[in-house]
Amino acid sequence: MTKSTSRVWRLLALLLAFTLIAAACGDDDDTNAGDDPAPVDDTDMDDDGDMATHDLEGRTVTVGVENAYLPFNYVPVGGTEGEGWDYDAWREICRIVNCVAEFVVAGWPDVIDQVAQGEIDTAADGISITDERKEIVAYSQAYMTVDQKFIKAVGDDRFNSADDVINGDALVGTQVGTTNFELADELVGGDRILAFDQFGLAIQALIQGDVDVVIIDDAAGQGYVGENADSVELIDDALQADPLGFIFPQDTDLIPAVDYAIDMMRDSGFLDEIGQIYFTDAFTVTYDDIEG
Numbered sequence: 001m002t003k004s005t006s007r008v009w010r011l012l013a014l015l016l017a018f019t020l021i022a023a024a025c026g027d028d029d030d031t032n033a034g035d036d037p038a039p040v041d042d043t044d045m046d047d048d049g050d051m052a053t054h055d056l057e058g059r060t061v062t063v064g065v066e067n068a069y070l071p072f073n074y075v076p077v078g079g080t081e082g083e084g085w086d087y088d089a090w091r092e093i094c095r096i097v098n099c100v101a102e103f104v105v106a107g108w109p110d111v112i113d114q115v116a117q118g119e120i121d122t123a124a125d126g127i128s129i130t131d132e133r134k135e136i137v138a139y140s141q142a143y144m145t146v147d148q149k150f151i152k153a154v155g156d157d158r159f160n161s162a163d164d165v166i167n168g169d170a171l172v173g174t175q176v177g178t179t180n181f182e183l184a185d186e187l188v189g190g191d192r193i194l195a196f197d198q199f200g201l202a203i204q205a206l207i208q209g210d211v212d213v214v215i216i217d218d219a220a221g222q223g224y225v226g227e228n229a230d231s232v233e234l235i236d237d238a239l240q241a242d243p244l245g246f247i248f249p250q251d252t253d254l255i256p257a258v259d260y261a262i263d264m265m266r267d268s269g270f271l272d273e274i275g276q277i278y279f280t281d282a283f284t285v286t287y288d289d290i291e292g
Contacts, residue, residue, distance in 0.1 A: 054257040056099040061254065063090050064106035064115060064123035067291075068198045070224055071278040072126045073103075074290040085278045086124035089143070092270055093261040108198075109177030112137060118249045122258070126220060128179040128242040138250050140258045142243035143271065146217040148183055150235040151224065153206060162237035165213050173202035173211035180215045183240055199224065200287040207231050217242065219279050228286055 065073040065086050073084040082103055090101040104120055111123045116136040126146070129139050150172075152159045159165050165172070166187050174180045176195045184193050194211050196202040202214045203224045213235070216224065221234050248254055265271050277283065 050260060051096075054097045054260045056094075056097050056254075056257055058098055058100065060100045060102050061090075061094065062102045062104050062121045064104050064111040064120045064125065066108050066111070066125050066198070067105050068200055069108075069125055069220060070200070070285060070287070070290070071222070071283050072124065072220065074285065076285070076290055077288075079291070085274055086126075088274045088277075089265070089271075090124065092265055093258060096261040096264050097257040099257075108175065112177075112247065115247050115249060118251075121252070121254060122246050122248050124246060126217060126244050127247055128217075129245045130179060133247070136250070137247040138252055138255060139245040139247055140255055141262055142245050143262050143265075144219070144275075145241055145243045146219045147238035148180055148215060148240045148242060149218045149221060149238060150213040150215055151203070151206065151221055151232050152213045152235055153209070154229075154231055154233050156212070159213060159235060162235060162239055165235070170212035173205050173214040174216070175199045175202060179240075179242055180217065184215045187239070200292075203228075203232065203287065215239070222279055222283065224287075 063086070065082060065084075067073050067075050067082055069084075071084055073082055073086045075082050087101075087103065090103070093099070094101045106114055106120060106123065108125065111120065111125065112127075112133065113136075114120045115123050127133075129142060133139075150159070150162060150165050152165075158168065159170060164170075169192070170188070171192055171194055172184045172188055173194050173196060174184050175198060181193070181195055194202075194205065196205065199214070199216060199220065202211065202216075205211045206214050207228070218234060218238070225232055225234065246258060248258075262271075
């Protein structure tokens, strides 16, 4: 795959932003999960320390995933087991706080209501933290922050900036029930939006010329670009920054343990490690490579 210099710098910038956000997330007040536990060095903990306080004693935690949202969650073609950032993160969370992650396939945006009603313990899926959603679900602390951006067809000189899209007549593709859809509606109006059940379908529509651009989180956008770098590319301009968190029922008792685990993953460098796997050119999985 040929990589342009600008694409390499975009990826380096994303990694730098991911590292800076990971370092700052422990102090983020934009959640309703209560006070975040202070980072703790697990090499110095004894049996009465924070690890014991947050021990879930082998409890099974059901985790909702779409299995259609690169690079967060997917099932490779011919496979039966899910893969992606969400899987790696939740397995590490459960290693730290002694639980068992049971991944449950749940459609978007229905998974939010399923969690709110207690049908699922939590959901991953790169969910933005918003005040509206806080009315029905609780959040962990933010584990990363992403920028919403437009993706266009490679070589489409009509759209070299976000303003070109917003001030023109571009038809914008996105996924229903997302903050991306809400932002698209705010920027261009509903008459210029074509919404899809999954982002993968929106990207395919872009490649086929059925929409002019797609609005998406840049972290997921890197996954969608993947080996399609000869077909689609991100427009550099950031439209809006969204913190991402795991969602829970309002009456959950899991958030302190999960927040503690997020702190531990940040301090150990684990979040940086999986960021290198899934949010760089090292990740080349496309929608042709996963089960639909």
